[in-house]
Amino acid sequence: MSxxxxxxxxxxDPRRIATTLLTNxxxxxxxxxxxxxxxxxxxxxxxxxxxxxxxxxxxxxNKVEPRFGSALVAYGWFRSEPLPGFSGQTxxxxxxxxxxxxxxxxxxxxxxxxxx
Numbered sequence: 001m002s003x004x005x006x007x008x009x010x011x012x013d014p015r016r017i018a019t020t021l022l023t024n025x026x027x028x029x030x031x032x033x034x035x036x037x038x039x040x041x042x043x044x045x046x047x048x049x050x051x052x053x054x055x056x057x058x059x060x061x062n063k064v065e066p067r068f069g070s071a072l073v074a075y076g077w078f079r080s081e082p083l084p085g086f087s088g089q090t091x092x093x094x095x096x097x098x099x100x101x102x103x104x105x106x107x108x109x110x111x112x113x114x115x116x
Contacts, residue, residue, distance in 0.1 A: 003058060011046060012054035014039035021075045031079060032057050033096030056100035060091055063107050 006017050018028045029036045032053040038044045045051075057078075065074040078095075082088040083106055091103045 003062065006054075006058050012051055012058060014045060014054060017054065017058065020071050022072055023075075031075075031092055053095070056095050060095065060100065060103050060107070063104060 005020065006012055008016060014025060014028055018025055021028070023031075025039050026036045029039045032039075034050060034053055038047070038050045039054075060078060061071055061074045064077060065071050068074045068077060078091045080090060080092075082090055083094070083103070085106070086094060086102070089097075094100070094103050
């Protein structure tokens, strides 16, 4: 799904993301490593930290969605599949720890055949 599908009024919209992923706001917040009020209060949704985490989540999902065929399956991978070379951590755990760039680099390396 394109990035624009997750955006409303120039910002990542947690409701749109949650709807696409068939989840709720609390689950989405937890997945992104945010407190639930970070995506329930309009003023907090606009905060740079909240937008950064939502953007990172969407970037990773968009990068792997073609591999899995749907955003929902990509979301399942994001939350539950341990990544080789990261001590059994999932993409979700790495993004929560501020390591989204490592996840994106890993995906690029897999796509290039490095980890095939």
